[in-house]
Amino acid sequence: MAAAIGAGIDVEKPEGSMIVDIGGGTAEVAVVALSDIVTSRSVKGAGDSYDEAIINYVRKKYNLLIGERTAEDIKIQIGSAFEYEGEGAINVKGRNLIDGLPKDVEVTAAEIREALKESVYQIIDAIKTTLENTPPELAADIYCKGIIMTGGGAQISGFDELIRKSTGVDVMLAENPQYCVVQGSIQILNDMDNDKKRKYAITR
Ligand SMILES: Nc1ncnc2c1ncn2[C@@H]1O[C@H](COP(=O)(O)OP(=O)(O)OP(=O)(O)O)[C@@H](O)[C@H]1O
Ligand SMILES: [Mg+2]
The missing domain is CATH 3.90.640.10 (ATPase, substrate binding domain, subdomain 4)
Structure with missing residues (x-):
């Protein structure tokens, strides 16, 4: 959730967005909408x-x-x-x-x-499974808007291209991908009322 906010996604909208955060220890694939994580998958090893x-x-x-x-x-x-x-x-x-x-x-x-190859394809599989588990309307939003990548590992050359080719969905690399989680967390702490903070702390 923090990565999504840090990447500039308006997570409160009733639209689905997919975020793929490739960190050091884990990679997370999540679909967010209406300030909630609709479905997600995490891959150990990033x-x-x-x-x-x-x-x-x-x-x-x-x-x-x-x-x-x-x-x-x-x-x-x-x-x-x-x-x-x-x-x-x-x-x-x-x-x-x-x-x-x-x-x-x-x-x-x-x-x-x-x-x-093997590690990279684990992420591709997680993205495909997450897309399959996404309710159709939200999946349609994602097909329209594309997938957003964050995290340091997202900077590997051609990772976006491989996801694009394997899923048929457009992919965008967030600005300063390595800092999205930090920026998003700061934004949560600064901007939001306490109810929301509590919610994001629980759902991440
Ligand atoms: N230009 C780059 N190309 C490829 N990989 C990179 C690049 N810059 C950083 N990385 C990798 O990104 C990873 C760190 O990413 P990030 O800072 O998002 O992880 P983290 O948030 O600390 O980890 P986690 O999310 O697992 O807790 C490291 O494995 C690092 O080697
Ligand atoms: Mg991280």
């Missing part, structure tokens, strides 16, 4: 599990051990959910698992996309 997937991929394929920071850098620099123009490769430094010595390899954007 941005941080993408880092883990990259670590595992590089270890298996290249016998190269990298840390979480390196994995996150790779994700932010060339990670993607969908092919993009001019995608390249990145030089990755780590430790050779065979001899324990420093080693570096070139890893391509396509390889990283492969590494992220």
